Amino acid sequence: MVQAPAQIHTRADEAFDCLQTAIVMGDLAPGEKIGEVELCSRFNLTRGPLREALGRLESRGLLVRRPHAGVKVVSVSAEELLELYRIREVMEGLAARQAAERMTDEEIRDLKATLDSHEKMIEEAQGQAYYQAEGDYDFHHRIATGSRNTKLAQMLLGDLYYMVRMYRYRLSTSAGRPHMALGEHRRIVEAIAQRDGELAEFLMKRHINAARQNIEQKIQQGVLTI
Amino acid sequence: MVQAPAQIHTRADEAFDCLQTAIVMGDLAPGEKIGEVELCSRFNLTRGPLREALGRLESRGLLVRRPHAGVKVVSVSAEELLELYRIREVMEGLAARQAAERMTDEEIRDLKATLDSHEKMIEEAQGQAYYQAEGDYDFHHRIATGSRNTKLAQMLLGDLYYMVRMYRYRLSTSAGRPHMALGEHRRIVEAIAQRDGELAEFLMKRHINAARQNIEQKIQQGVLTI
DNA sequence: TTACCTCATTTTGTTGACAATCCGGCTTGT
DNA sequence: ACAAGCCGGATTGTCAACAAAATGAGGTAA
Numbered sequence: 001m002v003q004a005p006a007q008i009h010t011r012a013d014e015a016f017d018c019l020q021t022a023i024v025m026g027d028l029a030p031g032e033k034i035g036e037v038e039l040c041s042r043f044n045l046t047r048g049p050l051r052e053a054l055g056r057l058e059s060r061g062l063l064v065r066r067p068h069a070g071v072k073v074v075s076v077s078a079e080e081l082l083e084l085y086r087i088r089e090v091m092e093g094l095a096a097r098q099a100a101e102r103m104t105d106e107e108i109r110d111l112k113a114t115l116d117s118h119e120k121m122i123e124e125a126q127g128q129a130y131y132q133a134e135g136d137y138d139f140h141h142r143i144a145t146g147s148r149n150t151k152l153a154q155m156l157l158g159d160l161y162y163m164v165r166m167y168r169y170r171l172s173t174s175a176g177r178p179h180m181a182l183g184e185h186r187r188i189v190e191a192i193a194q195r196d197g198e199l200a201e202f203l204m205k206r207h208i209n210a211a212r213q214n215i216e217q218k219i220q221q222g223v224l225t226i
Numbered sequence: 227m228v229q230a231p232a233q234i235h236t237r238a239d240e241a242f243d244c245l246q247t248a249i250v251m252g253d254l255a256p257g258e259k260i261g262e263v264e265l266c267s268r269f270n271l272t273r274g275p276l277r278e279a280l281g282r283l284e285s286r287g288l289l290v291r292r293p294h295a296g297v298k299v300v301s302v303s304a305e306e307l308l309e310l311y312r313i314r315e316v317m318e319g320l321a322a323r324q325a326a327e328r329m330t331d332e333e334i335r336d337l338k339a340t341l342d343s344h345e346k347m348i349e350e351a352q353g354q355a356y357y358q359a360e361g362d363y364d365f366h367h368r369i370a371t372g373s374r375n376t377k378l379a380q381m382l383l384g385d386l387y388y389m390v391r392m393y394r395y396r397l398s399t400s401a402g403r404p405h406m407a408l409g410e411h412r413r414i415v416e417a418i419a420q421r422d423g424e425l426a427e428f429l430m431k432r433h434i435n436a437a438r439q440n441i442e443q444k445i446q447q448g449v450l451t452i
Numbered sequence: 453t454t455a456c457c458t459c460a461t462t463t464t465g466t467t468g469a470c471a472a473t474c475c476g477g478c479t480t481g482t
Numbered sequence: 483a484c485a486a487g488c489c490g491g492a493t494t495g496t497c498a499a500c501a502a503a504a505t506g507a508g509g510t511a512a
Contacts, residue, residue: 090316
């Protein structure tokens with residue numbers, strides 16, 4: 001569910017995926033100055049493909065690289081996570097609006113079905129943050145692709161979501177408000193089904209804004225380690 | 227003004243910059259299936275660094291690469307340019323709002339001075355699209371960095387602006403409304419100077435929306451070749 | 453004549469070795 | 483004793499050769 005492998009042919013792609021998940025899942029500590037040869041032995045590849053993957057990761061801002069000094073995983077802070085949510089708010093708002101205008105009826109049906117399955121998962125696995133998170137990503141993923149805006153979907157799915165996941169793993173932040181989020185999701189889908197782009201945008205922005213405020217609250221309570 | 231070289235040390239960075247500008251300026255035709263060795267001889271590099279640069283370019287969506295089949299510059303369409311403007315609208319709106327909240331007084335002074343110099347340039351070089359475009363990029367560049375939102379600035383400056391420039395070179399689209407744009411810029415800066423984030427966001431969104439409608443109009447008039 | 457299959461060439465993907473550069477510890481002078 | 487300069491080790495950046503895969507041409511069969 002996390003990602004469709006989709007025929008990983010070249011070693012560089014493989015390296016890229018491995019590294020990306022390793023960074024996102026926190027297997028590579030932030031600020032850790034890690035050598036190329038060590039990475040090679042760790043993932044069973046050679047330096048050529050690895051180097052290419054490193055370039056891509058750097059281009060996406062998941063790691064920084066000083067010439068002749070090695071690579072290190074990007075450092076994170078809670079403030080940056082909040083900034084990320086500010087970006088999500090406007091971009092996913094746009095995605096929701098365009099999705100309302102462009103999604104096919106079938107896609108909307110699938111979206112509704114997805115929400116139903118999420119509801120069941122939440123009821124069954126009460127408090128299992130994993131399913132919540134995955135369901136949440138699934139929902140937002142569908143909206144992004146449904147916008148039919150190639151670059152927008154690319155930026156959301158290719159950059160922002162990985163970034164958000166990384167921050168949340170690092171800061172050990174779970175969504176923490178499953179029922180409320182599900183209700184908001186339902187309302188967004190309703191707006192999309194009624195082809196009300198403006199409303200869908202408004203609801204999506206409010207939804208993400210609420211999530212951001214939830215994180216902000218946790219920070220103020222000192223729950224989050226910066 | 228286009229970009230600060232900032233000590234291009236490694237060959238891969240050099241290759242990346244060369245390729246990027248070549249793609250943006252249209253020296254490499256869209257859909258052109260170009261070989262690696264040809265690129266090497268053209269830019270005096272070897273395949274190692276080139277390959278790394280190619281990966282970065284692909285990651286940014288400036289070219290597509292099928293395994294064992296070669297790379298080709300991404301094809302463009304006028305519709306995609308409009309979609310890009312839709313993204314710019316919401317993202318730069320956010321940038322303007324945050325810039326109004328966070329820019330220093332000195333930065334705002336510089337921004338005003340920049341506009342003054344733009345006005346002079348427009349008056350002197352009447353209709354010289356080059357200065358217009360450069361001035362426009364300079365303005366938006368300052369707003370993006372002034373937002374103090376690292377990821378937002380990175381996405382705007384690193385991805386979107388290059389993309390927009392590429393499309394506009396390809397479609398031979400010039401801004402075409404210098405005085406009006408300058409007035410809109412002035413109003414945005416005023417709002418920022420008054421620390422009115424909401425207004426700055428609104429004005430910026432309207433500004434980019436107007437630019438998009440301008441392009442849309444040209445398309446309908448058949449001026450733009452798709 | 454057309455469609456399909458085979459094969460050779462070209463191009464990409466990968467590998468290992470070479471050279472340039474930086475970091476840490478040591479020596480040396482004040 | 484402390485600071486500055488220097489040297490060795492290690493790591494990164496770069497290069498050229500090898501192997502695998504796909505495209506295109508050519509031939510043969512229906």
